[in-house]
Amino acid sequence: MMIPVFALNRLSSGRDGFIVVAVLWILAALAALASICGLYVMNSMAAVSASSDAIIADPLVSAGVELAAYRLLSAQANTRPTAGEFTTRVGAARLVIAFQTEAARIDLNKASKELLGGLFVGLGVSPLDAGGYADRIIAWRTNINAQSGGVVAVDTDPEDSLYSSAGLSYLPRHAPFVHVSELWLVYGIPRSLIEHILPYVTVYSGQAQVDVRDAAPQVVAALRGMSPGALQSTPAARSPSSFGGGVSPDATGQGAAAPATPSINKVFRVGVLVEFNNGRRSAAEAVILLPNDGVAPYRVLSWHNTLDGTADQPMDFGRR
Numbered sequence: 001m002m003i004p005v006f007a008l009n010r011l012s013s014g015r016d017g018f019i020v021v022a023v024l025w026i027l028a029a030l031a032a033l034a035s036i037c038g039l040y041v042m043n044s045m046a047a048v049s050a051s052s053d054a055i056i057a058d059p060l061v062s063a064g065v066e067l068a069a070y071r072l073l074s075a076q077a078n079t080r081p082t083a084g085e086f087t088t089r090v091g092a093a094r095l096v097i098a099f100q101t102e103a104a105r106i107d108l109n110k111a112s113k114e115l116l117g118g119l120f121v122g123l124g125v126s127p128l129d130a131g132g133y134a135d136r137i138i139a140w141r142t143n144i145n146a147q148s149g150g151v152v153a154v155d156t157d158p159e160d161s162l163y164s165s166a167g168l169s170y171l172p173r174h175a176p177f178v179h180v181s182e183l184w185l186v187y188g189i190p191r192s193l194i195e196h197i198l199p200y201v202t203v204y205s206g207q208a209q210v211d212v213r214d215a216a217p218q219v220v221a222a223l224r225g226m227s228p229g230a231l232q233s234t235p236a237a238r239s240p241s242s243f244g245g246g247v248s249p250d251a252t253g254q255g256a257a258a259p260a261t262p263s264i265n266k267v268f269r270v271g272v273l274v275e276f277n278n279g280r281r282s283a284a285e286a287v288i289l290l291p292n293d294g295v296a297p298y299r300v301l302s303w304h305n306t307l308d309g310t311a312d313q314p315m316d317f318g319r320r
Contacts, residue, residue, distance in 0.1 A: 057274050057282035060093055061305055064272035065286050068099045069298040072268060072290060082265055083214040094275040102267040102287060103211040105202035106219055108183070109141055109176040112208065118222030123196050133189050140172045140186050163187055177203045179302075204267050204287050204301055211265070266290045267301070282306065 067088065072080055085098040106119055113134045120130035139159040160171045166187055173182070180201050183194045200219050212220055267289050274282040284305030288298045 056091075056093070056276075058305075060090055060095060060274045061272045061282065061284040063090060064088075064095045064097045064274070064284075065270050065288065065300075067095075068097050068268070068270045068272075069288055069290065072099065073297060080265055082211060092277045096273040096275070098271045099268050100214055101211055101265040102202050102205045102269055103207055103265055104213070104215040104219065105200055105205060105269075106210055106222065107205040107207055108137060108180065108201050108203055110206065110208040113138055114224060115209070115222055118224065119197060119200060119218065120193070122218050122221035123193065125193065133193070136186050136188050137183075140174070140182070141176050143174050145174075179203060202269075202287075204289075206267070266292075 067086075071084070071086070075081065082104070083098075083100040085096070087094060087096050089095070106115060108116075113131065116134035116137055117127070117130040120133050121127055125133065144157055144159070163171050168187065170185065172186075177183075180198055180203055183189065183198070183201075184191070200216055210219055210223070212223070267287065270286050270288060272284045272286075274284075276282075282305065284303070286300055286304075287302040289301055290298050
């Protein structure tokens with residue numbers, strides 16, 4: 001049986017149409033695949049770039065800390081600057097480096113109840129509550145066995161009983177703070193208040209008083225008889241002779257705390273900001289000790305660094 005010519009033409013046209021549609025589908029799939037591959041490659045390149053920045057940032061930050069230590073060590077100990085800031089360029093990055101004596105902060109392990117309470121009052125806490133918070137900090141750091149001259153049972157120590165009755169799974173350390181973050185464990189201090197005081201406290205200065213030359217206004221306001229306004233109106237108040245938390249009564253007209261004997265600054269907080277040419281940024285903060293034994297130029301006591309694109313300046317140490 002013979003197939004008509006017009007039928008053959010129709011079958012051929014149908015096959016051609018099917019082939020065209022199939023080819024179009026294949027081309028569309030290839031285009032989508034190419035688009036996905038391109039997106040994957042771009043994301044991979046961005047990830048590699050970010051990872052590369054993170055790898056490069058670490059030695060740059062270390063270099064910034066070492067530069068700050070070198071500047072501090074190059075000066076005579078008795079004329080060593082208590083604070084400063086400088087910039088330098090290393091390869092494809094700009095480094096902004098700031099340093100400040102740790103004595104400009106209130107030491108949680110050495111400060112008196114009056115000084116701790118003054119800091120809380122300066123942050124808006126009532127004097128009664130401020131005294132209670134200061135008591136909790138002092139109780140946390142106090143060795144009750146050494147204080148009593150013997151072993152004290154948990155159930156007979158009022159502070160331990162306070163933590164136990166609050167249902168907490170831990171007791172006060174009864175030893176010096178090892179890090180300011182331990183404040184989060186101290187019973188009774190509001191968490192929002194702890195966030196506010198962290199920029200003004202330390203565990204590294206080892207001094208009972210503060211160096212008012214570079215201290216934040218909130219720290220200065222914690223001194224007895226002193227306020228940020230009085231300090232700003234008295235330029236001589238931040239002279240080296242006022243080191244140790246004392247501004248003389250003649251300078252302020254008030255009964256400020258007596259100054260302590262000037263001390264050589266050995267512990268510094270160093271902030272490093274790394275700015276890459278591509279706009280990425282990395283920031284780090286370290287606390288370093290300048291020892292006298294000559295074994296090492298400096299020792300790192302604390303280190304915190306971030307690479308998340310949010311850092312916009314070196315640490316201002318609470319001065320703003």
